[in-house]
Amino acid sequence: MKTPITEIQPQIDAQPLKRKNSLGSSYPPKNIILTTSNGTVVANGKGTGNVNGVATVTVASDSTDKNLKDKTANGTAEVNGNGKQMANGNGNKRAKAPRVRRKKAKKENPDATAPKGVLLTHEIPELLKQHNLTMEDITNPLNDILNDENLKAIYNDRLVENVKILKYTSNGDGLALIPNPHQPETKKQVVIVPFAMPGDIVTIKVFITKVQYVESDLIKITEPSPQRHDELIRCKYFGSCSGCQYQQLHYSDQLKFKQATIVNAYKFFAPRLSQNGQLPIIGETMPSPLQYGYRSKLTPHYEAHRNADATTVPNIGFGSKGRPQFRSDVVPLRDYPGSVMDIEDCIIGTPIIRQGMKNERAKLAATYKGSKKGATILLREDTKLVDPESETGELLDGPLKGSKDINGELSVYKTEDGKFAKTCVTDNNATVSENVNGIRFDFVANEFFQNNNSILPSVIKYVSDNLSIDSSDPTNENYLVDAYCGSGLFSLSIAKDVTKSLGVEISAKSIQFAKLNKGLNKITNCDFIEGKAEKLFSKIDFPRDKTSVILDPPRKGCDEVFLKQLSEFYPRKIVYVSCNVHSQARDIEFFLNDTENGKHYEVESIRGFDFFPQTHHVEGVAVLKRKA
Numbered sequence: 001m002k003t004p005i006t007e008i009q010p011q012i013d014a015q016p017l018k019r020k021n022s023l024g025s026s027y028p029p030k031n032i033i034l035t036t037s038n039g040t041v042v043a044n045g046k047g048t049g050n051v052n053g054v055a056t057v058t059v060a061s062d063s064t065d066k067n068l069k070d071k072t073a074n075g076t077a078e079v080n081g082n083g084k085q086m087a088n089g090n091g092n093k094r095a096k097a098p099r100v101r102r103k104k105a106k107k108e109n110p111d112a113t114a115p116k117g118v119l120l121t122h123e124i125p126e127l128l129k130q131h132n133l134t135m136e137d138i139t140n141p142l143n144d145i146l147n148d149e150n151l152k153a154i155y156n157d158r159l160v161e162n163v164k165i166l167k168y169t170s171n172g173d174g175l176a177l178i179p180n181p182h183q184p185e186t187k188k189q190v191v192i193v194p195f196a197m198p199g200d201i202v203t204i205k206v207f208i209t210k211v212q213y214v215e216s217d218l219i220k221i222t223e224p225s226p227q228r229h230d231e232l233i234r235c236k237y238f239g240s241c242s243g244c245q246y247q248q249l250h251y252s253d254q255l256k257f258k259q260a261t262i263v264n265a266y267k268f269f270a271p272r273l274s275q276n277g278q279l280p281i282i283g284e285t286m287p288s289p290l291q292y293g294y295r296s297k298l299t300p301h302y303e304a305h306r307n308a309d310a311t312t313v314p315n316i317g318f319g320s321k322g323r324p325q326f327r328s329d330v331v332p333l334r335d336y337p338g339s340v341m342d343i344e345d346c347i348i349g350t351p352i353i354r355q356g357m358k359n360e361r362a363k364l365a366a367t368y369k370g371s372k373k374g375a376t377i378l379l380r381e382d383t384k385l386v387d388p389e390s391e392t393g394e395l396l397d398g399p400l401k402g403s404k405d406i407n408g409e410l411s412v413y414k415t416e417d418g419k420f421a422k423t424c425v426t427d428n429n430a431t432v433s434e435n436v437n438g439i440r441f442d443f444v445a446n447e448f449f450q451n452n453n454s455i456l457p458s459v460i461k462y463v464s465d466n467l468s469i470d471s472s473d474p475t476n477e478n479y480l481v482d483a484y485c486g487s488g489l490f491s492l493s494i495a496k497d498v499t500k501s502l503g504v505e506i507s508a509k510s511i512q513f514a515k516l517n518k519g520l521n522k523i524t525n526c527d528f529i530e531g532k533a534e535k536l537f538s539k540i541d542f543p544r545d546k547t548s549v550i551l552d553p554p555r556k557g558c559d560e561v562f563l564k565q566l567s568e569f570y571p572r573k574i575v576y577v578s579c580n581v582h583s584q585a586r587d588i589e590f591f592l593n594d595t596e597n598g599k600h601y602e603v604e605s606i607r608g609f610d611f612f613p614q615t616h617h618v619e620g621v622a623v624l625k626r627k628a
């Protein structure tokens, strides 16, 4: 039996309380806490409800709320201004508010120069500016959505038609504006649509809401962009596999979009240089000689089975990007639990890497007995020089090793010119070789080495041409500093034109191989030291006016300590090679504006190199020279 209400103080409205969400509209909250005879007093679990007064009520002794029942039998409970409840009955026990945890959205705090960081700090604000919108106009009430199933249903899992894709993100995803489903008249949402491109009009399915944007799957292209040429798509996994974004584009358009990525990177991350007219026009992107069949390393993987005893061979391949459907009529995708797609072949891989993938998949299928763990399979090309003098095709760089086919035969690919024999190595710790311009580079299979051999000769030539090394007169002295040198690619490639070079690299293994490669190629004028790039400056005794510097840092770029020391050293020329044009732009902005000698430099040129055709990636090469 319910105990009757003894008192309701006038401060509180006995009408059902409604919670206001941050969009300003009311809807019934989930947690009904107290029941009165004249109405329902409602507050949410954490007591953040819209309760403006204090209510003292007798709590039903048969309340279904266990907390209240236990703690406040025969007593009264107060709802204070914050919606918190306190018992003050004769048991003198204070009832705790029911513990209903409110879900809180996780804060997204990515590195500013990573794709998500670029999206949040630059691409979305720019889009809003171009469409006269404020951040408030597109902000989603994520905390409310997470705590309310009705609201969640309104926001997520919905089809939106006639979405016009406005631009590409730096990650190669389409970006658009759509009406906010809860307040379509007044508010909008920024939506990310992988595989859609600027100019497409599409149907999408929104599947998740974040504070500043929503993510969606591309369902249908109702009106293709004039630049879209789906007939160019060569891979049956394109449009679901997360590896490629640009297969539907003519190659010349891929290069243009990559040029635009660099333009944006400098606009976003070098605003002072941009505004002061201190940047050159971004050059055309240098094409890759091979647009498919170029990748000398792939790392397909598989996930652990949810049921550890299951012996079904898992999907082996690459991650899928959502669950798009726009190509489902072309490629019926095998149902894949988890996010890894079953990929039999990857056509951006070199011939021997593709063969290795086939071999390793077959091997796993034949031997798989269930596993609690997933794994990554390394597929790395190993290139051995064939002795041009030998009629039997003897090798010069040691024996062949690597992935075998199902008959146990080592798979070998011989290049058409007969110069090289290639295998696919799967052992992470094996030593492999690569040959660039006749120079042999050995390195450990899972350590860094550039992945597109076909473009390396033109990259090395471009870097070398821009170092201002004048080797026409042998009495000229030219010095080279190779920061982040890996296993010596640039130093050793340019060694013949310089008096002396010094490379620095943090990976002990890579340095060990840089030294070995120097010996293998009978090069004597290159030194290598292991350590952080800053360590370099205490070791350099090269004359600064005759020294050029190559920088080729990892994605995060250089740190400020290094850039300050570089500026103090004051070399005649700097060529900055980067796989992340955003951190490159940030570093160049810092170097020119915020280091001691930065003001004495100018940016001579910036252009991209297409190391990864069919994908959004672009390598940037920027050249800095001293003004005098």
Ligand SMILES: C[S@@+](CC[C@H](N)C(=O)[O-])C[C@H]1O[C@@H](n2cnc3c(N)ncnc32)[C@H](O)[C@@H]1O
Binding pocket: 448, 449, 450, 483, 484, 485, 486, 487, 488, 489, 490, 504, 505, 506, 507, 510, 531, 532, 533, 534, 552, 553, 554, 579
């Ligand atoms: C993009 S790779 C370039 C390697 C080489 N230039 C090449 O083309 O083969 C970047 C290299 O920087 C190295 N590295 C990362 N952080 C470093 C640091 N603080 N100081 C020196 N080297 C670093 C990595 O080990 C990696 O080999």
